[in-house]
Amino acid sequence: MKTKILQLILTCIVLPIFGQYKFLELPKLDVEDLKLTSYSKNPSEPAEVLYKTFHYYITDGELHLDVISRVKIYKKDDAKKFLEEEIYTYQSKNRNEEKITSLKVNTYNLENGKIAATSVDKNSKYKSKENNNYSVTKFAFENVKDGSIVEYKYSVLSPFLYVIPKVMIEDEVPIRHFEYVFDVPKYFGYNVNYKGELKPFKQEVAEKMLYGADYKTYRFAYKDIAAYKDEKYVNNIDNYRTSLRFELNSTNFPITGGGQAYDSRTGAINDTRMQGGFKSYGVTWQDIRKQIYEDENFGDELKRSSLVKDLLPEEIRSIKNDEQRAAAVLKFAQSKYSWNGEYAAFTDKGLRNLISTRSGNSAEINLLLILLMRNADLNAEPVLLSTVGRGILTGYSPSLGMLNYVLASIDFNGKFTLYDATSKMTSPNIIRPAALNYYGFVMTKTEAKQINILCPEKSVTYLTVDAKLNPDGTFAGNFSDRDTMLYAMMNNESYDKDKTEYQKENYKERYKFPYSNMKSGVTEKGDFETSFDFDSDTFADGIGNKLVFNPLLFLYNKSHEFDQTDERRSPIELYTGYDKLKKVTITLPDGYTFENVPKSKKFRTEDNAIQYVYKVTQEGNKLTVETTTTVEDPVYPKEYYPAFKQIFDNITKMEGQVVTAVKK
Structure with a gap:
């Protein structure tokens, strides 16, 4: 089949230093903005982002995030996306967690020619548990009318320094002013993954004295960004809007004195007495392959062949045709075990618990499938990938943090067949649609090989x-x-x-x-x-x-x-x-x-x-x-x-x- 695979271009950019533009200065709320009744370039727009900024900075081994958003609402009934907000925070298995340290929410209206503010009451904000790893803080603006300006400011403290979350620059409505700033101590090295066609009007990469130490700062400012509307027949529009993401590639702590150890599994930095020096993290897909095989929640689980030695019926093991035997193993796994709805590249409670409870995450389900196939004398290997909702993997931008799904694969005469037991409805090469995301990587004990993850048959x-x-x-x-x-x-x-x-x-x-x-x-x-x-x-x-x-x-x-x-x-x-x-x-x-x-x-x-x-x-x-x-x-x-x-x-x-x- 002649498949026209989109080639995404992720650019690690080298940026010049520009003049006297001042970043992170929130403009004063303007009465003239409150008087506006429609967006001048397109009166059909429901809203306009007047100002938005993401400021990431690392101090004392922790990541800080300050976010400010100010949005003009022209048509409140069509702007619900901007009136109900959610802030996700992450907690790892070892209890490292992100915390919201401040949150202020206001609605501004024009009353008798003056600006009147309505604050969101604490009781209107609430936190819920989404799954084992994520909590979400939700809030809705109050007293919103056509013509209101809604604004929120919040700060998050995080121990997770490996992947700085992707920030989308473009949105479905126009943006008047947008800033992104990342300040990082000089002994951290980060890849800058810049995707999209939009270019900043001011940008800066420089070494400065910040927070009482030597830092490297990355700064991007944009203005008058056109709306990037949702389009039909697009699985994830954020793959194509302009975005920024930083990912740790190395540390180079001082040789003398104490140091800090980076935990690649959790993304956290921990104080230690270890010596400093240069250390690289996940620079290539081979490095990532090595990391996951050394991880107890992936590589060690694949060694537990004894768990499945008595599970498969003999009538399946005795099927002579390899492809038919593999399909039968898939059906067996589908009949016995159920997906709990969680996407993951690593096990959570482990394969022993899956066999006992018959329920597990996507990694547990399909790692067990691999062990069952190996028990049936099939050379099954894991494929790691990113689901549609998380974004597209590429060969030239290795990322452990992007991985959140596992498939089983078997090479039949040079052609990979994929298997997915998370659904009762899948069959060989017919996998869950969320996993059909262009590319994945077959991860064996010796190599990482990129393969296409697209539906091969009409x-x-x-x-x-x-x-x-x-x-x-x-x-x-x-x-x-x-x-x-x-x-x-x-x-x-x-x-x-x-x-x-x-x-x-x-x-x-x-x-x-x-x-x-x-x-x-x-x-x-x-x-x-x-x-x-x-x-x-x-x-x-x-x-x-x-x-x-x-x-x-x-x-x-x-x-x-x-x-x-x-x-x-x-x-x-x-x-x-x-x-x-x-x-x-x-x-x-x-x-x-x-x-x-x-x-x-x-x-x-x-x-x-x-x-x-x-x-x-x-x-x-x-x-x-x-x-x-x-x-x-x-x-x-x-x-x-x-x-x-x-x-x-x-x-x-x-x-x-x-x-x-x-x-x-």
């Missing part, structure tokens, strides 16, 4: 309608919707989660005509199918002795989702290439014949990446219309968007044709 959707037209203009018939491969897995999992909601969202809210006998489930071949019977009087219009209708009936869509009018900024991400086949057969009543039957037609892009066929067949009083839409690959560069738009415009026009049934 999914097929079969939409079939068999209908009879009655003399009174009503239609009766049956409908089936069958999906294969990844689509089957996704629909099956969604249905299994909430059967009623699945049928409501996919059919009952889409089709407003009467139907009955709805059924959904997995077929014998592993496809997922929904079917129902229907009886409707809304598909045909009567004109004299003629009935006019669209031969695709309710499978005709008046619009499509490749309708973006602004220039496309992100790639087109579809999870999987696909074929979508519609087949509608119409049977006329006795004494009727067809007129104005549409003609067959097909069109495609020059490279056959997108293809469409409209085929019409008539046999007596039966008319069959078959359409096939083919999209070859799961990912396309943004330059393909005009081709998608043009093709689907033509599809909509082609499928809008009608046919006439005439009484003889």
Whole structure:
């Protein structure tokens, strides 16, 4: 399969020093900003970020973060993202934790020409536990109106110095002023990962005396940033907005006296009596491979083969074909163990606990799967990756902190097959969609090898309608919707989660005509199918002795989702290439014949990446219309968007044709 994989460019930049611009000076709140009723360049914008700053700095072996955000609200009903905020803090297994040290929240309104402030009461702020590692502090602004300015300031103290969290520079609304500052003692070395097309108008990298010591400071200032809107068919828009992330690559503490030890597992710096000197951290993927194999929560767990020696039934172990045996091991693991919903690259409670409780995180589930496969004489190896929500891994920007998922893999004749037991619905190479994130790394005891993590085969959707037209203009018939491969897995999992909601969202809210006998489930071949019977009087219009209708009936869509009018900024991400086949057969009543039957037609892009066929067949009083839409690959560069738009415009026009049934 010819996959068009997006090439992201992460740039470690060398920046010049600019003049007298002063960073970290919060502008005075301006009455004129409160008087504004709309954003001047685009009155449809719901909000505008007036000022935002992230200031990271390290003192006494701890990371400090000060955040200030000031946002003008033009349309409060459309700006909910900016009115309900969340601050996440992390706690490691050894009880190192981040703490919010201050939080101030205000809403500003103009009353009688003067600025009036409304503070958020302490009782309106609350903290909850999201999972074993993260807590979240939530708050909502009070007394917000169209025209208000909302502002918050908070500080966080953290022992975790390895990865400085990624900060997004661009947002879905315009930003007037944005600053990012990172001050770090000179004996820490950090990689600067700058991603995106936006350039700062002021930037500085310099060595200075700060906080009573020698520091290196990184400073970036931006102004008048255009909105970067969400786009359809993008799995994670933050992969393409401009962002900054720092990651520790080395320390070089003084040789004399005490020093500080960095714990790569927790990201914390601990006071010790160790001698100083240069030490490198995770500079290459080989270094990261070495670290995870030395970790008790990964490498040591993979050594525990004795845990699984009596788990597999002999009928699985005796399967002669390697691929069939691997698929059987996957099914065994799926039947015995359940994912607890936590993404992780390392075990939490360990494989022994998973075997006992039958529940574990993604690392525990798939590391156990690897041990089971090895027990069945299969050469299984772990694949580590970053899920869609965390961001895309690249070969040239090694990051232990980005890893949060494990898969099992087996090399069959030079081609890797991937296995994921976190879902009951997966199969070989059909893995959880959250893991389909471009790249991962096969981590063996001796090497780290980058591989593609994309769905290798197309999914097929079969939409079939068999209908009879009655003399009174009503239609009766049956409908089936069958999906294969990844689509089957996704629909099956969604249905299994909430059967009623699945049928409501996919059919009952889409089709407003009467139907009955709805059924959904997995077929014998592993496809997922929904079917129902229907009886409707809304598909045909009567004109004299003629009935006019669209031969695709309710499978005709008046619009499509490749309708973006602004220039496309992100790639087109579809999870999987696909074929979508519609087949509608119409049977006329006795004494009727067809007129104005549409003609067959097909069109495609020059490279056959997108293809469409409209085929019409008539046999007596039966008319069959078959359409096939083919999209070859799961990912396309943004330059393909005009081709998608043009093709689907033509599809909509082609499928809008009608046919006439005439009484003889």
